[in-house]
Amino acid sequence: xxxxxxxxxxxxxxxxxxxxxxxxxxxxxxxxxxxxxxxxxxxxxxxxxxxxxxxxxxxxxxxxxxxxxxxxxxxxxxxxxxxxxxxxxxxxxxxxxxxxxxxxxxxxxxxxxxxxxxxxxxxxxxxxxxxxxxxxxxxxxxxxxxxxxxxxxxxxxxxxxxxxxxxxxxxxxxxxxxxxxxxxxxxxxxxxxxxxxxxxxxxxxxxxxxxxxxxxxxxxxxxxxxxxxxxxxxxxxxxxxxxxxxxxxxxxxxxxxxxxxxxxxxxxxxxxxxxxxxxxxxxxx
Numbered sequence: 001x002x003x004x005x006x007x008x009x010x011x012x013x014x015x016x017x018x019x020x021x022x023x024x025x026x027x028x029x030x031x032x033x034x035x036x037x038x039x040x041x042x043x044x045x046x047x048x049x050x051x052x053x054x055x056x057x058x059x060x061x062x063x064x065x066x067x068x069x070x071x072x073x074x075x076x077x078x079x080x081x082x083x084x085x086x087x088x089x090x091x092x093x094x095x096x097x098x099x100x101x102x103x104x105x106x107x108x109x110x111x112x113x114x115x116x117x118x119x120x121x122x123x124x125x126x127x128x129x130x131x132x133x134x135x136x137x138x139x140x141x142x143x144x145x146x147x148x149x150x151x152x153x154x155x156x157x158x159x160x161x162x163x164x165x166x167x168x169x170x171x172x173x174x175x176x177x178x179x180x181x182x183x184x185x186x187x188x189x190x191x192x193x194x195x196x197x198x199x200x201x202x203x204x205x206x207x208x209x210x211x212x213x214x215x216x217x218x219x220x221x222x223x224x225x226x227x228x229x230x231x232x233x234x235x236x237x238x239x240x241x242x243x244x245x246x247x248x249x250x251x252x253x254x255x256x257x258x259x260x261x262x263x264x265x266x267x268x269x270x271x272x273x274x275x276x277x278x279x280x281x282x283x284x285x
Contacts (some may be wrong), residue, residue, distance in 0.1 A: 024075060027084045034064040045224070049198075052228055053190045054221045060183040088157075088166065088175065120209060120244055121251035123151060128264050136268070136275045146173030149264040150256055152181060155249065159256055186221040189213075193222035197229045206231040208237035212244020214252045219245045252254040 016018040021028075038057035046053040068075040076084070128148055146164070146258035150156040152174045164170040197207055204226060210221040223241040227234040 009208065014243050018148060024080065024083050027080055027087070030065075030068055030075065034068075036059045037061075037064065047228075048191065049194060051211075052194075052225055053187050054217075054224055056182075056186055056217045056220075059186065062179055062182045085175075088161075105247070108236050116209070117243060118246050118251065120212070121214075121248050121255050122259075123210075124213070124248075124252070125260060125263065127151075128260060128267065132267050133271055133275055139276075140173065141175030141272070141276075142169035142268070143176070145261070145264050145268050146170035146175075147177045148173075149260045150252070151185075151213055151215055151218065152177035153218075155214070155252070156180075156256060159253070160261070163261065171181070181215075181218075185215075189218045190221040190225045193225040194229065197226050204233045204237055205240055208233075208240035209244040211241040212246070212248050214243065214245065214248035 038061040
């Protein structure tokens with residue numbers, strides 16, 4: 001096992017930066033091309049009933065990345081795909097630094113925040129109880145911990161990579177939800193916000209605050225849908241969404257680190273023997 005890991009690491013150990021660029025130049029070039037195309041397209045808003053669906057540049061970039069892979073256009077091979085996966089850590093490294101800076105600089109803000117805003121971030125813990133059993137029933141192993149502890153945007157990926165390592169199953173689970181979220185997350189949030197708002201069960205201000213989930217593109221999509229249904233409260237909804245987004249980014253660091261990840265890990269150890277592959281086919285009957 002140790003010998004196999006040593007060989008795998010050696011595949012990505014380069015003698016110099018020049019050698020690395022020579023072997024991976026196509027990855028960097030395609031990344032810049034896809035960024036340019038995605039940013040050139042910009043946001044696309046699609047009205048749906050009283051709400052709207054918003055497509056963001058990350059959606060087009062992910063689609064282009066999938067199409068360029070070895071299973072479709074074959075613009076890159078499997079070895080280059082593996083090399084690109086190692087660069088994810090480089091891409092999220094600034095967010096690791098941002099986590100510490102944001103948390104430390106705004107600690108007093110957290111203590112002075114009102115109870116509704118302060119407790120806003122704890123809502124994500126309930127998603128673990130709902131999502132983790134389903135993930136285990138579908139056959140996921142340790143990937144379920146990384147996939148289910150949060151909505152898995154950049155800062156969450158940085159945290160899970162820092163705790164478990166970039167080559168861990170938990171990191172793969174987090175990355176998979178990041179990709180799926182980038183493709184369909186904004187569509188889902190927009191539709192869900194519209195559906196909930198149209199029930200009339202919640203005050204538009206509460207919906208605005210709830211739109212700030214710790215991911216800018218998700219917040220923009222859901223708050224835009226709520227604003228379309230309550231245009232008279234649009235400015236307040238946007239303001240509350242921004243407050244919720246800010247607080248989710250600040251308190252989310254501590255909630256994920258000290259509550260969400262340990263809770264998800266503990267629940268996995270309890271549920272996996274009982275639900276994994278349907279309880280190992282009911283202990284082989």
